[in-house]
Amino acid sequence: MSRENNTVEPSYLDYKGKYKGIFSWILSTDHKRIAILYLFSLLAFFATGATLGLLMKLELIAPGKTIMTAQTYNAFFTLHGIIMIFAVVIPGLPAVFGNFLLPIMIGAKDVAFPRLNLLSWYFYVAGVTLVLISQFTGQGPPDTGWTFYAPYSFRTTGNMLPAVFGAFVLGFSSILTGLNFLVTIHRMRAPGMTWLKMPLFPWTLYATGWVQLLATPIIGITLLMIIAERTLHIGFFDPTLGGDPLLYQHLFWTYSHPAVYIMILPAMGAISEIIPTFCHKTIFGYKFIVASSIAIAFVGYFIWGHHMFTSGMSGTALYTFSLLTFLVAIPSAIKVFNWIATMYKGSIDLQTPFYWALGFLFVFMIGGFTGLILGSLATDIHLHNTHFVVSHFHFIVFGGTGFAFFGAMHYWYPKITGKMYDTRWANTGLIIFFAGFITLYGEMIFLGMKGMPRRYYDYDEVFHTGNIFSSLGAIVMYFGLAVIIINLIASLRNGAKAPSDPWGGKTLEWTIPSPPPVENFDEIPVITKGPYNYK
Template identity: 80%
Template sequence: MSAHEGMQEPNYLEFKGKYKGIYSWIFSTDHKRIGLLYLFSILSLFVIGATIGLLMKFELIAPGKTIMDAKAYNAFFTLHGIIMIFAVVIPGLPAVFGNFMLPLQIGAKDVAFPKLNLLSWYLYVAGVLMVVISQFTGDQAPDTGWTFYAPYSFRTAGNMLPAVFGAFLLGFSSILTGLNFLVTIHRMRAPGMTWLRMPLFPWTLYATAWIQLLATPIVGITLLMIVAERLFNIGFFDPTLGGDPVLYQHLFWTYSHPAVYIMILPAMGAISEIIPTFARKIIFGYKFMVASSLLIAFVGYFVWGHHMFTANMSGKALYIFSLLTFLVAIPSAIKVFNWISTLYKASIYLQTPFFWAMAFIFVFMIGGFSGLIIGSLAADVHLHDTHFVVAHFHFIVFGGTGFAFFGAAHYWFPKITGKMYDALWANIGLTVFFIGFITLYMPMFFLGVAGMPRRYFDYDEVFHTGNIISTMGSWILYSGLSIIITNLFVSLKRGVKAPADPWGGSTLEWTIPSPPPVENFIETPIITKGPYSYK
């Protein structure tokens, strides 16, 4: 299957449909355009969330009030959490690259339910709008943190209802995306593409979609209960009425822990695409990669209690949750070993996406190992709710998902836009970003071990040095981020034209022109072998 020369087919960017201008985007049911709708919404929100983070770090440059008081800080970390978790990292890879690449990688024309796909974008936008409304109406912005912990979430004067409802809508959007992907993968693989001939990115999307489908309703109902609690004072989680706030935590984390795997699995999938392409070698242990994705999704469903080690759970529950937490590290480690083994005796093509993948593995391992430390019961008693935890999940969520997101963005940029990015600036951006990332989050581990609690705008003088370094890191990180994003936008205008397959990739998306035609494949591909075959 060589690159198709059928240039007479209009590509999806030039295609003139029923609508013109902006309407040709917001009414489009083309999975590629919807993917880009998500990309722009998510990228804008990411920049907003990152700016809030920058301001929070600036507040922490010195003890006492620097630029904001406790109330503003509480509102800021709540907004930062809600935006980054619900509106950026959870939909990040699946909704953007999943939407764009899943049909291309399995040789389909579109997803199974294109209209539903567009609807889920509208739900996403509606959810974001509700969160925005929560900030500007009512007496006080929400200040519970993104976790909405009971009983504070129904006692605070903060404007919780729109925020909670917004999170509910974002969850609904995520469910519909998952549902769509599951049916697409089950029903629309190209002829000959058996399950074990499917590339790894679709596989991780498959595992992710199951979590989206089966975990999100739990948080949906939990958020509805919080709404009912605020409106009708039912008493579900109110200790004065007999309710148990710890039960809220159980329900919340029954979703929100698997949500971490919604974030990281597609990221791992994208890395599993990048590494074989640039190593010019079949991925090591394909079946183990598939199995580990499914195992992570499955075991990851039952480890939620490790967020609650200090919430007075029973001893039995504690050690079972701790055990399961350690177990879930095994499939993640299998993936890391397999990526490294793929590089063994490979002929490596050093390009920006590959550097991102390497940076991903580095930060992901630090994040993963620190996770084992707080997954052990005794250590967690000391580290719970300190900056150690903040460092840990930023290494996983930002370092893991974020790095993979930018890696994927560079990897698929030529395919999506038909242009090549500027490699020099991309590499400079990555370097600055990486240095900033380490400088920002590494000191937090030490601060946490020393006992600096999270979620305060103020701290004791002993923590000053670490915080200064960390805040400076945030400036470097933000500069790196600006370089990366600016470079991609400038390349969109000025980049040289991209060939169909600039990297020598072997999955189906590289067999069609860049940017892809409206109907993706001019003739339905017939699959005779597994992905990643290089000679």
């Protein structure tokens, strides 16, 4: 296989198809263009969610009312959660990098169902639109938090129905993407690419696909049950109608805990691509990383109850969920050990994506260890409704998925855009972002341990100093994010032309031009070696 195909086909960015202008994007069934659609919509939603988060932290900079009322604060953390969870971190890596790179990394010309792929994006935009509509119609925005917990979610006067239905539609987008990836991986791998010759990022997308396909319908049904309860007064969850509020929590977390793995598994996959490339070394323990991805996806189905330790479950359920929660730490730790072992004696090239991967390891470990503290029943009782959980959650979801997303962005940016970015600004942005991140969420660990409750817009004077640090961290982090994103946008215009393989990667995407041609490969490659062959 030649290192670089001397293709005469135009790149996917230059291709002049049947439609022009904006229609050449929103009607395109090319997986790469759909990935870019996801990228820009996702960045817009991320900017919205991040701004809401910043405003909440500014409110918390001092006790009492600072810049918003308590009701507005409730509405903000609800919208921040819905957007960030359902529209940013769940679709994040699969919809953007999965769509762009999965077919290329397995040697295919597109995904199995290109039209379904475009439909997924339409569902995605429609879902977020419904959520946004809920903010400006009815009797005020939803104020339940992103979890829509019963019985409050059908008693509040907030405009719940469009928000809940929006989350339902977003679920469909996720299911269709997962289904598409599963079929693509099963049926469209290049000749010779056996399961154990497939790169690790597609492997994690495969594990994620099963979670998307099998867990998401549960939340879909649950959200429909809320709608039925609000409109038809059927007693699923309302005790006054004979329902059980804990049933809602069971159903909600049966999806929403596996959803954490929809967020984190592809992140782990991206890190598994970045580390061997910048260590110029075959990844350590390939088969164990593959097995741990499947194990995380599988065990992840059975540990939802740790979100409900203080909700009033039976003792037997508490012990069982605590035990199962500790089990899922094992495959996660296997991955971390393998990444570090890959670095050992590697020929390390300190480039921006590698710094992001190191940052990921650091914050993910903090997230993991705080998770073990919360998985223990005795400590969880004290910490569950405090800032400690908010901090743990952000270390995993923003620290894990967010760091991996930006790492992936800097790693595959030359391939996607055909341009190199300014490394100095990229690294500067990362340092500012990292400093802000640790100050913001690190301080929240201590606030939580002191007993500062979560979801409160006011607090006791004893928490004031910690909140000042945390809020200042938010401002610094927001500034760092702006530097990172402005640098990437500016590099689209000013960046040097990217070669086909700027980092010395070995997977298939680095064998084709940057940006890739419309059909990816002139000829479908025949795979004879493993994906990380650095010998």
